[in-house]
Amino acid sequence: MNTADMAQRIVAGERRALARAITLVESSRSDHRAQSQDLLDHLGSLAPDxxxxxxxxxxxxxxxxxxxxxxxxxxxxxxxxxxxxxxxxxxxxxxxxxxxxxxxxxxxxxxxxxxxxxxxxxxxxxxxxxxxxxxxxxxxxxxxxxxxxxxxxxxxxxxxxxxxxxxxxxxxxxxxxxxxxxxxxxxxxxxxxxxxxxxxxxxxxxxxxxxxxxxxxxxxxxxxxxxxxxxxxxxxxxxxxxxxxxxxxxxxxxxxxxxxxxEGHWTHRRSNQARHWFEEEVRQALLARLTEDPAVRAQMQGFSAEVAGGQLSASAAAQNMLKLLS
Amino acid sequence: MNTADMAQRIVAGERRALARAITLVESSRSDHRAQSQDLLDHLGSLAPDxxxxxxxxxxxxxxxxxxxxxxxxxxxxxxxxxxxxxxxxxxxxxxxxxxxxxxxxxxxxxxxxxxxxxxxxxxxxxxxxxxxxxxxxxxxxxxxxxxxxxxxxxxxxxxxxxxxxxxxxxxxxxxxxxxxxxxxxxxxxxxxxxxxxxxxxxxxxxxxxxxxxxxxxxxxxxxxxxxxxxxxxxxxxxxxxxxxxxxxxxxxxxxxxxxxxxEGHWTHRRSNQARHWFEEEVRQALLARLTEDPAVRAQMQGFSAEVAGGQLSASAAAQNMLKLLS
CATH class of the missing domain: 3.40.50.300 (P-loop containing nucleotide triphosphate hydrolases)
Known part of the structure; x- marks a missing residue:
């Protein structure tokens, strides 16, 4: 999919392009994520105001x-x-x-x-x-x-x-x-x-x-x-x-x-929201590391099994896991 | 505070020791966190059943x-x-x-x-x-x-x-x-x-x-x-x-x-809960890294200011921040 082309169609008001773009940003596939980011960048330059x-x-x-x-x-x-x-x-x-x-x-x-x-x-x-x-x-x-x-x-x-x-x-x-x-x-x-x-x-x-x-x-x-x-x-x-x-x-x-x-509150609010979403995106990405990397996921599962079996307390296991992550 | 002593008083049913212990686990100070962990370990050995x-x-x-x-x-x-x-x-x-x-x-x-x-x-x-x-x-x-x-x-x-x-x-x-x-x-x-x-x-x-x-x-x-x-x-x-x-x-x-x-569901549920809390503790500790380390906090604040000022999009800033973290 050509994201530059898609962006132009969206800005031109083509509803089908918009609908497809929303489907794209809703996807969690990593190639779709990259395309979404591209698309949003294009739109940012095409229709900044x-x-x-x-x-x-x-x-x-x-x-x-x-x-x-x-x-x-x-x-x-x-x-x-x-x-x-x-x-x-x-x-x-x-x-x-x-x-x-x-x-x-x-x-x-x-x-x-x-x-x-x-x-x-x-x-x-x-x-x-x-x-x-x-x-x-x-x-x-x-x-x-x-x-x-x-x-x-x-x-x-x-x-x-x-x-x-x-x-x-x-x-x-x-x-x-x-x-x-x-x-x-x-x-x-x-x-x-x-x-x-x-x-x-x-x-x-x-x-x-x-x-x-x-x-x-x-x-x-x-x-x-x-x-x-x-x-x-x-x-x-x-x-x-x-x-x-x-x-x-x-x-x-x-x-x-x-x-x-x-009174300037509108801009102020949008700025604060952008800040909030930046922080939220960082947090979500950090947490995603626990599930996306197969090696990390395996470590988590290993500790999880020990915790469930009672060999290790939840807190002790968490501390061990965090040492592996740092 | 002697956590071994506190643990024994709690197990003996001393209410004041229990109340003080709850205040201890409620604290977010890092020395109190370490003492809480100690206390819970002691209790785990004193009254495991x-x-x-x-x-x-x-x-x-x-x-x-x-x-x-x-x-x-x-x-x-x-x-x-x-x-x-x-x-x-x-x-x-x-x-x-x-x-x-x-x-x-x-x-x-x-x-x-x-x-x-x-x-x-x-x-x-x-x-x-x-x-x-x-x-x-x-x-x-x-x-x-x-x-x-x-x-x-x-x-x-x-x-x-x-x-x-x-x-x-x-x-x-x-x-x-x-x-x-x-x-x-x-x-x-x-x-x-x-x-x-x-x-x-x-x-x-x-x-x-x-x-x-x-x-x-x-x-x-x-x-x-x-x-x-x-x-x-x-x-x-x-x-x-x-x-x-x-x-x-x-x-x-x-x-x-x-x-x-x-039927075994009781133990099964407690195991699953322990597993859940292990994962939750890892997640919380990961997120805490964003706020506890002064250098990381400063980086977050820097990007945050750029996002609020409109120089950088929330997503682009998040990606830059994540590169610094990895």
């Missing part, structure tokens, strides 16, 4: 995430914006499942020529998922998308992983009784820029309004963050079903993004 | 975990058993909080001479939390406790971490509508040996019974595991408040543990 608004979006199953993305995405494409939807699903390592797997959940958006929807690959470990998703985001950015929605379910570390590759982080919630408020992990509240309470329609409208007020109150109690203008982080109600609140939410997101750009 | 029943216990805030531990623990000490309660709280890395921090939540149990309650240390990262907790478990085991309850909140990876150091893993749940069933992560259901639906009393009794039936149904749909006898994993109702169901749950836990011992 293309910058999408990267919106991280988290919500547990049942909050209506797919319907929200469908309605919100169609509103954006209706304004002439190009929208990419990517999914980050670290839980697939265990369950083998995949989110966004069923494009029929976003029937209209998936047929929209200004939208690009990519389900998450299944069966990979977290480190890999993060790197692949990050590279897929870079590909979509180079392809000229204006908005990239990075979807995740609220499982384990996935929210912080997604926040680390997003400019804005949005938490989608369902209307709920006051008791469930505490169910939102504090750490997640702390990284949210907006909380959208979905399903503010029909019988749930009043509950949604109350839930939103509860979240607003909770957000006001949080420590003030330097990268927020007055009024942020904020909670709002939306109805993906009726379309209510979507344009307002989008106006808020744009206002927030603009403010951060003007 | 002491084996507690390690029960991992997870439940989100609000399910009544503290009340359950209080009632369940008092029932066990009432039978003459010695009970240790430890907390594993990886989330403290972020929030700075600590679970079990307030012993008053377990007022009676904390005054019981046959019980030992240890809150989680705050402000440490996950790898460290796991190692420290595991070593605290080993200390309590050497101190002659019959049952060790290892408590965690359902946050991120903490449940699998706790399951990896437990013989049984119990999920404590609150009565809830059918819709919330899906809120339990599938991966957590897969590692649970028993699901206890708490608060099966007063107005919530009927809901608890229905919730329990729902979980029973969900458990029956799961893949059969070789290390389960007929009827396990199972869901039961308990009331920490009224004391209902606690003796039955304990009888179930004992029956399960006995069956696994007889």
């Amino acid at each position: 293309r910058q999408a608004l990267r919106i991280g979006l988290s919500g547990t199953p049942g909050v209506g995430k797919s319907s929200f993305i469908e309605s919100f995405g169609l509103m954006l494409t209706g304004q002439g914006l190009k929208v990419a939807v990517l999914a980050v699903d670290p839980s697939s390592a265990r369950s083998g499942g995949s989110i966004l797997g069923d494009k029929t959940r976003m029937e209209e958006l998936s047929r929209d020529r200004n939208a690009f929807i990519r389900p998450s690959p299944s069966q990979t470990e977290l480190g890999g998922v993060a790197r692949r998703s990050r590279e897929a985001v870079a590909l979509c950015e180079a392809a000229g998308f204006d908005v990239i929605l990075i979807e995740t379910v609220g499982v384990g570390q996935s929210e912080t992983t997604v926040a680390e590759m997003s400019d804005l982080f949005i938490l989608l919630m369902a209307p709920a009784g006051g008791d469930e408020l505490q169910g939102v992990k504090r750490g997640i509240m702390e990284i949210a820029d907006m909380i959208l309470v979905n399903k503010a329609d029909g019988a749930l409208k009043d509950v949604a309004t109350r839930t939103c007020a509860d979240y607003s109150g909770a957000l006001r109690l949080m420590r003030k963050r330097v990268y927020d203008p007055e009024g942020f982080p904020k909670a709002c109600t939306v109805s993906a079903w009726e379309g209510h609140g979507l344009t307002e939410a989008w106006a808020d997101m744009q206002a927030l993004a603009e403010w951060r750009k003007t | 002491r084996q507690a029943l390690r029960i991992g216990l997870s439940g989100t805030p609000g399910v009544g975990k503290s009340s359950f531990i209080e009632s369940f623990g008092l029932m066990l000490t009432g039978q003459g058993l010695k009970v240790a309660v430890l907390a594993v709280d990886p989330s403290s890395a972020r929030s700075g909080g600590s679970i079990l921090g307030d012993k008053t939540r377990m007022e009676e149990l904390s005054r019981d001479r046959n019980a030992f309650i240890r809150p989680s240390p705050s402000q440490t990262e996950l790898g460290g939390v796991a190692r420290r907790s595991r070593e605290a478990v080993a200390l309590c085991e050497a101190a002659g406790f019959d049952v060790i309850l290892i408590e965690t909140v359902g946050v991120g990876q903490s449940e699998t971490t706790v399951a990896e150091m437990s013989d049984l893993f119990i999920l404590l749940m609150a009565p809830a509508g059918g819709d919330e069933l899906q809120g339990v992560k599938r991966g957590i259901m897969e590692i649970a040996d028993m699901i206890l639906v708490n608060k099966a009393d007063g107005a919530l009794k009927d809901v608890a019974t229905r919730t329990c039936a729902d979980y029973s149904g969900a458990l029956r749909l799961m893949r059969k595991r070789v290390y389960d006898p007929e009827g396990f994993p199972k869901a039961c109702t308990v009331s920490a408040w009224e004391g209902h169901g606690l003796t039955e749950a304990w009888a179930d836990m004992q029956a399960l543990a006995e069956w696994r011992k007889t």
Whole structure:
């Protein structure tokens, strides 16, 4: 595969080239890894200034995430914006499942020529998922998308992983009784820029309004963050079903993004993220040495067998192994 | 500090020696790490055969975990058993909080001479939390406790971490509508040996019974595991408040543990756990090299600054750094 050619096609907006490129960065084969690196380098020189608004979006199953993305995405494409939807699903390592797997959940958006929807690959470990998703985001950015929605379910570390590759982080919630408020992990509240309470329609409208007020109150109690203008982080109600609140939410997101750009927080955040991913890549590569070199792998297995058999304690074996590695 | 002497006091059941030893293993100072290793080696020779029943216990805030531990623990000490309660709280890395921090939540149990309650240390990262907790478990085991309850909140990876150091893993749940069933992560259901639906009393009794039936149904749909006898994993109702169901749950836990011992699964599980911790310790030590050596740390910081400044991509910097490390 000619990566220079592929890069040009991506920058020209060819969807098939983009799809193939994402498949390439998702592969863990070492020749594919080298090609991916090549491709990203080419794209870096071809389209260095293309910058999408990267919106991280988290919500547990049942909050209506797919319907929200469908309605919100169609509103954006209706304004002439190009929208990419990517999914980050670290839980697939265990369950083998995949989110966004069923494009029929976003029937209209998936047929929209200004939208690009990519389900998450299944069966990979977290480190890999993060790197692949990050590279897929870079590909979509180079392809000229204006908005990239990075979807995740609220499982384990996935929210912080997604926040680390997003400019804005949005938490989608369902209307709920006051008791469930505490169910939102504090750490997640702390990284949210907006909380959208979905399903503010029909019988749930009043509950949604109350839930939103509860979240607003909770957000006001949080420590003030330097990268927020007055009024942020904020909670709002939306109805993906009726379309209510979507344009307002989008106006808020744009206002927030603009403010951060003007104040220098946008660049600062992207710099910090690049730093984070550099460190993470070093860590992942170090750990990969334990499994990639057959000799090292054999040593690990040898000690492992002794530990399992009780001849050696886990700590003693670890110390021996580390001596061999240094 | 004389670790040989400390080991003897621990084996003799001196609580103050145990408390001091746990503080020692919680420290990350390198001289304390060496002493901890010494201490654990001594204990390994002094009390090689002491084996507690390690029960991992997870439940989100609000399910009544503290009340359950209080009632369940008092029932066990009432039978003459010695009970240790430890907390594993990886989330403290972020929030700075600590679970079990307030012993008053377990007022009676904390005054019981046959019980030992240890809150989680705050402000440490996950790898460290796991190692420290595991070593605290080993200390309590050497101190002659019959049952060790290892408590965690359902946050991120903490449940699998706790399951990896437990013989049984119990999920404590609150009565809830059918819709919330899906809120339990599938991966957590897969590692649970028993699901206890708490608060099966007063107005919530009927809901608890229905919730329990729902979980029973969900458990029956799961893949059969070789290390389960007929009827396990199972869901039961308990009331920490009224004391209902606690003796039955304990009888179930004992029956399960006995069956696994007889069938060889108990030893097999402990072997696999030792293997897991060996690998984990090697991984953590490898990563520690990035931060402990001042020269390496300086190199990392140098690249990090270039990445943040945009002179170098995260991937290119990572590759350069890895060359320096090899």
